[in-house]
Amino acid sequence: MNGHHLQRRRLTLALGAGLLAGWNVPATGRAIAASADPASANAAGGAGAAAAGDAGACTAGVAWADVLRRELDAMAQQLTQTLKPWPVPARVFTPEQHGLADDTSGLATAAIQRAVDACAAAGGGTVRLSKGDYLSGTIVLRSGVMLEVAAGARLLASTNLQDYPEHRARRPTVQDSNMGMNQSLIFAEGCERIGIGGKGLIDGRGTKDNFPGEETVGATPGRPFIIRIIDCKQVVIRDIHLKDSPCWMQNYLNCDDLLIDGIHVENQANHNNDGLDIDSCRRVIVRNSFINAQDDAMCFKGAGQRLAENILIENCEFYSTCNALKFGTDSQGDFRNVLVRNVTLGGPSSTMRAINRRKADGGISWEIVDGGTLERVLVHDARIVRAESPLFLRLGDRGRVRPEQQRPGPGMLRHIVYDRISGGDNGMRGSFFTGIPEADIEHVLLRDVSLTMAAATAPAAVAVDVPEAHAEYPDPHMFSTVMPAYGLWARHIKHLTLQRVRFRVNGKDARPEILADACHQ
Numbered sequence: 001m002n003g004h005h006l007q008r009r010r011l012t013l014a015l016g017a018g019l020l021a022g023w024n025v026p027a028t029g030r031a032i033a034a035s036a037d038p039a040s041a042n043a044a045g046g047a048g049a050a051a052a053g054d055a056g057a058c059t060a061g062v063a064w065a066d067v068l069r070r071e072l073d074a075m076a077q078q079l080t081q082t083l084k085p086w087p088v089p090a091r092v093f094t095p096e097q098h099g100l101a102d103d104t105s106g107l108a109t110a111a112i113q114r115a116v117d118a119c120a121a122a123g124g125g126t127v128r129l130s131k132g133d134y135l136s137g138t139i140v141l142r143s144g145v146m147l148e149v150a151a152g153a154r155l156l157a158s159t160n161l162q163d164y165p166e167h168r169a170r171r172p173t174v175q176d177s178n179m180g181m182n183q184s185l186i187f188a189e190g191c192e193r194i195g196i197g198g199k200g201l202i203d204g205r206g207t208k209d210n211f212p213g214e215e216t217v218g219a220t221p222g223r224p225f226i227i228r229i230i231d232c233k234q235v236v237i238r239d240i241h242l243k244d245s246p247c248w249m250q251n252y253l254n255c256d257d258l259l260i261d262g263i264h265v266e267n268q269a270n271h272n273n274d275g276l277d278i279d280s281c282r283r284v285i286v287r288n289s290f291i292n293a294q295d296d297a298m299c300f301k302g303a304g305q306r307l308a309e310n311i312l313i314e315n316c317e318f319y320s321t322c323n324a325l326k327f328g329t330d331s332q333g334d335f336r337n338v339l340v341r342n343v344t345l346g347g348p349s350s351t352m353r354a355i356n357r358r359k360a361d362g363g364i365s366w367e368i369v370d371g372g373t374l375e376r377v378l379v380h381d382a383r384i385v386r387a388e389s390p391l392f393l394r395l396g397d398r399g400r401v402r403p404e405q406q407r408p409g410p411g412m413l414r415h416i417v418y419d420r421i422s423g424g425d426n427g428m429r430g431s432f433f434t435g436i437p438e439a440d441i442e443h444v445l446l447r448d449v450s451l452t453m454a455a456a457t458a459p460a461a462v463a464v465d466v467p468e469a470h471a472e473y474p475d476p477h478m479f480s481t482v483m484p485a486y487g488l489w490a491r492h493i494k495h496l497t498l499q500r501v502r503f504r505v506n507g508k509d510a511r512p513e514i515l516a517d518a519c520h521q
Contacts, residue, residue, distance in 0.1 A: 062497050065378075065417050065445045072339040072378050076312045083259055083285050085236045086193045088146045091125030093118055095134065108134040109163065119145045124193065129153045129200065137163025141188035141229075149200030149240060156203050157185045157226065157246075159210040164224045171231070173253070173303040174332060174370075174402050175279070181251070183224035188232055195236035202226060206246030206269045213246070213271065223247040223270065233257055244269035249293070253279045254304040260284075265291040268353040275320070280304025280333050284311040292319045292352050297345070299326045302333030302372045311338045318345040319352060322475075324360045324387065327374055328367030328394075329474055331411060332401055335372065340379040346423065347386030359427050362476040363387035366416065369396035369474050371408025380419040388427035389476035390451050391418065391488070393444065395435040397470040410439035417445045424452035429476065430483040430511070431503075435492030436468050437518070446488075447499040455507030456482045463489065463517055485515040493519045 093115040096102075100111035115127045116139065124144025130153050137158045141147060149155050158164070166182040170189065175181050185204065188194050196202075204226045213223040223246035229235055230253045237260045242249055249267045252258055258281050267273040275293035278284060279301040291297040297320035302308060318324040324345035327335060347360040363384035368374050384390040393416065399407040413435070430453060435441040461480035472478055483489045487503025490496055496519050503513050 061495070062445050062499075064415065064443060065447075068376055068378060068415060068417060069419075072337060072376070075310055075337055076339050079283060079285055079310060079312050083257055083283055085195070085238065085259060086234045088195070089123060089125040089144070091119065091122055093125060093127050095129065096131065107136065107158065107163065109137045109139065109158075112136055112139050116140070116142055116145055116147070129155055129198075136185065138165055138167070138184060139186050140167075141186060141191060141194045143191040144193050146195040146197060146236070147186070148198040149202060151199035153198070153200040154203055155200070157205050157224070159205055161222060161224075167228075169230050169253070171254075172402070173279075173305065174330060174400060175301075175303040177402050178400070181225065181228070184226065184228040185224060186227045187229075189230040190232065192233045194229070194232055194234070195238070196227065196240055197236065197238040199239055199241075201241045201243060203243045204245035204249070204269070206244045206273075208270055211246035211270060223272070225249070225251055227251065229253070229255060231255070235259070238262055240264075242267070245273060246270055247272050248274040248277055251277045251279065252281055254306055255281045256283055258284045260286045260289060262288045264289070265293065266353055267291075267293040268355050270294070274299055275318070277301060278308075279330075280306040280308050282307065282309050286313045286316060288315050290317045292348055294321055294355055296320055296323045296326045298324070300335060301328070301330040302335060302370070303330040305333045308333060308335045309337045313338075313340045314342050316343050318343065319348045320360050321347060321354060321357050322360065323362040323365040326362065326365040326367065328365070329369060329398075330400070331368045331370045331372040331374070332408070333372050335374045336376045338377040340377075340382065342381050344383045344385070346384050346390075346426070349386070358386060360387040361389070362392045363390040363423075363426075364418070365389075365392040365394075365476060366413060367392075367394045367396075367474040368411045368413045369394065369398040370400050371411045373412040373414075375412065375414045377415070378417040378419065379421065380417075382418075382421050384421065384423035384451065385425050386427075388429040389431050389483075390423060390426050391421075391431035391433070392476045393433035393441055394474040395439055395441050395492075396472070396474050397436060397438070398473070399471070410436065412439070412442070414442035416441075416443070417447070418449060419445075419447045421446070421449045421451065426451060426453050428454040428456045428458075428482055428486070429480070430486050430489060432476075432483050432485075432489040432491075433493055433496070434490070436470050437492060440492050440494040442493070443495045444493060445497045445499070446501050449498075449501045450504070451487070451502075452504040452506060453486050455505050455509040456486065456511060458482050460484055460511050463491075463515060466491075484511060485513060486511045487513040489515045489517075490519050491517040495521065
């Protein structure tokens with residue numbers, strides 16, 4: 001690493017707060033060159049910067065972040081103490097008790113469903129799959145039922161679409177309008193105290209040979225989900241292994257008290273292979289889980305247009321060839337009070353399954369483009385590897401809603417904290433945060449960030465030529481394969497603060513480490 005890049009390692013910078021309060025970056029942009037010497041940093045950047053370890057000067061400008069940390073820690077403690085698995089009655093029901101022959105080579109759907117219905121009628125309990133393979137179409141869960149796939153057993157999804165009758169949500173969302181999300185292996189709506197668990201495997205058998213639908217961000221007919229749970233309370237998903245859905249692996253819409261603990265997801269079989277999608281849910285814990293997905297690994301959405309709040313994600317690994325951890329793109333509803341801690345995320349390693357590439361498009365991607373608000377989000381102690389853009393913030397104005405709804409204006413993206421973020425083997429694109437002229441991203445803090453990027457092997461985008469792209473689909477690749485800065489490019493942000501932030505590059509790169517456009521106090 002040359003001396004120029006060694007100097008950049010000692011950056012402590014505040015944009016619009018703390019050290020640089022009141023500094024308005026010209027619309028043409030300004031490269032920030034860091035230095036061990038604040039005086040030379042002034043000369044290089046045209047504004048103040050401080051040496052590493054001198055971040056106390058920034059404290060006054062980010063007091064909100066320290067308050068947010070305390071409040072989200074308290075939220076997480078309260079969630080951990082109160083969001084527990086619901087007590088499952090001791091009653092056990094099996095498909096074999098309800099007409100399934102010893103030879104399970106045929107469809108087990110009807111026998112499993114009879115066991116579920118009998119369990120619910122008796123007041124709840126466990127429906128246990130314990131003897132080898134169970135081939136099934138759609139199973140409808142009922143209140144009080146825990147579906148258990150025991151160790152050594154497999155629930156195998158039928159490859160015949162006729163075995164998946166449509167279940168249309170009673171309260172449709174924009175997802176139903178645009179994607180036709182009406183088929184799934186396991187379905188529940190309007191239930192309380194339901195769950196899926198066990199040490200066995202649910203295999204969607206969702207390869208392109210079995211389910212040859214086109215890749216699309218629109219409709220997904222002919223490719224069922226594995227799990228779809230709507231308007232339910234006290235939902236527990238524990239310990240289960242999930243593999244190869246034809247489309248999204250699991251979708252939880254407008255649920256309260258959702259606990260996901262210790263699941264293992266491998267979804268590298270088809271297009272739109274998300275690992276876990278949580279939409280407009282409240283009081284959520286996702287912990288101790290592993291997800292490797294072709295599409296977004298861990299994704300929160302707001303298509304339900306109801307507030308999503310009080311969310312804890314901890315001790316997880318998320319790998320994706322799209323976005324490893326994401327809010328959006330459907331962001332019609334609001335999100336607030338989100339704590340992410342102790343996670344590793346990025347692209348699949350060489351030892352993991354992957355059907356297209358090894359780099360994630362985005363590591364942590366917060367995307368608000370449909371009128372909603374994302375606020376009060378803290379990510380700390382995260383490791384990001386093999387991501388083209390480790391960090392991505394986008395506030396846009398796509399305004400996608402249901403046909404009968406009025407198009408909203410831009411939403412809000414504010415009070416976002418990244419603390420103790422590290423990682424290497426990332427791509428050459430660089431991280432970037434961008435709002436639009438009509439709507440700034442507000443109050444963003446990066447603290448103790450150390451990320452290593454690849455040097456550019458293609459021409460970089462020129463900052464003034466990067467379009468605003470108000471209504472375009474938001475993703476880290478939306479502008480260029482190489483962004484204007486190798487570390488962080490920021491545009492249309494109010495109150496952006498960097499404390500002890502280091503972006504390293506492997507090799508020579510003519511781009512600045514950090515470039516800011518239209519960022520202000």
